[in-house]
Amino acid sequence: MARALDEFLEPGNLGVIVNVGDDDVIYGVHVAADLDTVLYTMAGTVGEHGWGLAGDTFAVLDQLERLGIDTTFRLGDADLANCLYRTNEMSRGATLADVTDRLAGALGIEARIMPVSNDPVRTKVQVAGGQWLDFQEYFVRRGHRDKVADLRFEGAEGAAPAPGVIDTIEAADVVVIAPSNPPLSVWPILAIPGVREAIHYHEDVVAVSPLFGGIALKGPAVEIMRGLGLPEGNEGVLSAYGSLLNYLVVDTADAADVATLAERGPTVVAMDTLLSGPDGGAQVARAVLDVAI
Amino acid sequence: MARALDEFLEPGNLGVIVNVGDDDVIYGVHVAADLDTVLYTMAGTVGEHGWGLAGDTFAVLDQLERLGIDTTFRLGDADLANCLYRTNEMSRGATLADVTDRLAGALGIEARIMPVSNDPVRTKVQVAGGQWLDFQEYFVRRGHRDKVADLRFEGAEGAAPAPGVIDTIEAADVVVIAPSNPPLSVWPILAIPGVREAIHYHEDVVAVSPLFGGIALKGPAVEIMRGLGLPEGNEGVLSAYGSLLNYLVVDTADAADVATLAERGPTVVAMDTLLSGPDGGAQVARAVLDVAI
Numbered sequence: 001m002a003r004a005l006d007e008f009l010e011p012g013n014l015g016v017i018v019n020v021g022d023d024d025v026i027y028g029v030h031v032a033a034d035l036d037t038v039l040y041t042m043a044g045t046v047g048e049h050g051w052g053l054a055g056d057t058f059a060v061l062d063q064l065e066r067l068g069i070d071t072t073f074r075l076g077d078a079d080l081a082n083c084l085y086r087t088n089e090m091s092r093g094a095t096l097a098d099v100t101d102r103l104a105g106a107l108g109i110e111a112r113i114m115p116v117s118n119d120p121v122r123t124k125v126q127v128a129g130g131q132w133l134d135f136q137e138y139f140v141r142r143g144h145r146d147k148v149a150d151l152r153f154e155g156a157e158g159a160a161p162a163p164g165v166i167d168t169i170e171a172a173d174v175v176v177i178a179p180s181n182p183p184l185s186v187w188p189i190l191a192i193p194g195v196r197e198a199i200h201y202h203e204d205v206v207a208v209s210p211l212f213g214g215i216a217l218k219g220p221a222v223e224i225m226r227g228l229g230l231p232e233g234n235e236g237v238l239s240a241y242g243s244l245l246n247y248l249v250v251d252t253a254d255a256a257d258v259a260t261l262a263e264r265g266p267t268v269v270a271m272d273t274l275l276s277g278p279d280g281g282a283q284v285a286r287a288v289l290d291v292a293i
Numbered sequence: 294m295a296r297a298l299d300e301f302l303e304p305g306n307l308g309v310i311v312n313v314g315d316d317d318v319i320y321g322v323h324v325a326a327d328l329d330t331v332l333y334t335m336a337g338t339v340g341e342h343g344w345g346l347a348g349d350t351f352a353v354l355d356q357l358e359r360l361g362i363d364t365t366f367r368l369g370d371a372d373l374a375n376c377l378y379r380t381n382e383m384s385r386g387a388t389l390a391d392v393t394d395r396l397a398g399a400l401g402i403e404a405r406i407m408p409v410s411n412d413p414v415r416t417k418v419q420v421a422g423g424q425w426l427d428f429q430e431y432f433v434r435r436g437h438r439d440k441v442a443d444l445r446f447e448g449a450e451g452a453a454p455a456p457g458v459i460d461t462i463e464a465a466d467v468v469v470i471a472p473s474n475p476p477l478s479v480w481p482i483l484a485i486p487g488v489r490e491a492i493h494y495h496e497d498v499v500a501v502s503p504l505f506g507g508i509a510l511k512g513p514a515v516e517i518m519r520g521l522g523l524p525e526g527n528e529g530v531l532s533a534y535g536s537l538l539n540y541l542v543v544d545t546a547d548a549a550d551v552a553t554l555a556e557r558g559p560t561v562v563a564m565d566t567l568l569s570g571p572d573g574g575a576q577v578a579r580a581v582l583d584v585a586i
Binding site for chain 2: 027028029056057059060061062063064066067068069076077078080081082084085087088091102103106
């Protein structure tokens with residue numbers, strides 16, 4: 001969605017606020033999974049599976065595997081170099097936002113990509129049986145196959161929004177909540193003190209549903225919303241965002257639900273929300289912005 | 294020399310005590326330059342220039358370079374993976390010796406390779422003008438071109454020998470001081486409390502001179518000995534080791550000096566000391582051991 005908005009907007013008009021709850025120290029380096037996926041996607045260098053760098057090699061992981069290390073979490077050499085750079089710079093006092101700016105600069109990205117917070121926030125996932133797992137343990141190592149009973153965002157309560165985050169929300173013509181996993185990827189953003197409020201008071205907040213005919217194209221959004229007791233389909237998406245939304249965009253495959261959803265408050269619009277078109281999703285971005293402006 | 298001794302000796306009869314003064318944190322990982330060079334050499338996987346792993350790739354460094362990092366210190370991907378593994382294991386409480394054992398095991402090495410100490414010891418090099426440099430700054434980044442005025446081994450006084458080091462020396466039939474740079478690579482071993490004494494009291498200590506016709510085949514041994522005010526040639530090697538030696542082996546190219554050197558105490562023998570023969574130096578190893586036994 002960020003790339004689609006970037007395709008459509010004039011340079012300098014996009015700020016992207018990114019979840020840091022998926023960050024973790026893996027192989028001793030600070031992996032910022034969502035930030036890097038956004039950076040690589042914006043730069044057009046993301047790998048074919050939607051993570052990592054296209055064409056990256058795995059020489060470091062191959063060697064770690066020979067040493068008996070679990071290498072289920074695939075981190076390519078150049079990707080690992082970026083994480084190592086982040087780790088080293090942060091150990092010398094740089095913030096996560098500083099490093100993100102530098103990585104964005106090195107990748108030639110003009111949009112401003114911001115971690116929602118420079119403070120450590122870690123998403124923890126409670127699975128069946130009550131056990132709490134680190135996010136990447138749940139998501140990558142166990143392949144998000146566990147039933148999710150609860151989520152918490154460790155550190156969020158005491159975290160501060162990164163510089164520019166609240167200003168960016170307040171100054172935005174439109175706040176777009178991307179078609180990501182609402183509890184898993186958006187809640188940890190909303191959990192940072194001040195962020196939910198800034199979005200709440202904004203008059204043009206549009207969320208794009210991650211569902212297509214009631215199911216997510218990838219990832220465990222449906223299973224997690226179900227596990228957390230949210231309603232099925234876009235009712236669940238609406239519930240996940242509470243009273244934040246002025247507009248909800250759903251896919252044409254869910255057009256039949258528009259009237260029912262609209263009863264709950266926001267303006268609901270159905271359109272083609274598939275972002276993988278030849279124009280990089282620019283038409284979807286334009287249509288989403290048109291909804292709110 | 295270690296590989297040559299290993300070629301000649303029965304398995305299990307070789308212990309190698311290695312300098313850790315060249316260790317440093319580079320790119321955020323614990324590089325143990327001498328340990329890894331010994332490990333890779335013993336495993337037959339050392340790179341053609343005598344460091345790193347043969348055939349290693351440099352994808353991580355290439356990316357760090359794109360991020361503006363000085364990548365003069367060449368650390369290949371698999372080499373970096375080993376250093377990352379070391380860093381991570383040590384951050385979880387493993388000792389440098391533990392990690393060395395595991396790397397040696399992964400490389401299929403039967404000889405026991407030991408860091409002289411598990412405690413941090415850092416060689417510092419004073420260059421012309423009085424400035425003190427970290428070892429790797431002097432050696433790699435500045436290409437050991439500076440005139441060396443003094444050396445110190447930070448942390449050595451308070452360091453303890455790693456488990457097995459003193460026992461290995463005391464139980465050895467022969468202690469061989471390898472043809473390395475005496476002040477730069479052997480002094481930091483001797484600086485660990487207890488090591489010099491254990492060698493001093495051993496009756497069969499043989500040093501192999503690193504000189505061939507008065508010059509070193511590689512590295513700044515001659516320049517450093519001169520900078521420190523030691524005599525020229527093998528006189529300087531003898532002076533560097535003080536009263537530790539019972540035997541000194543010099544190359545046939547320095548056979549003319551044998552009588553003069555012998556006046557200073559040790560038995561001095563000239564022989565072909567070139568270790569790069571087709572037998573991996575086994576004949577040199579046999580001849581060196583024959584001197585002392």
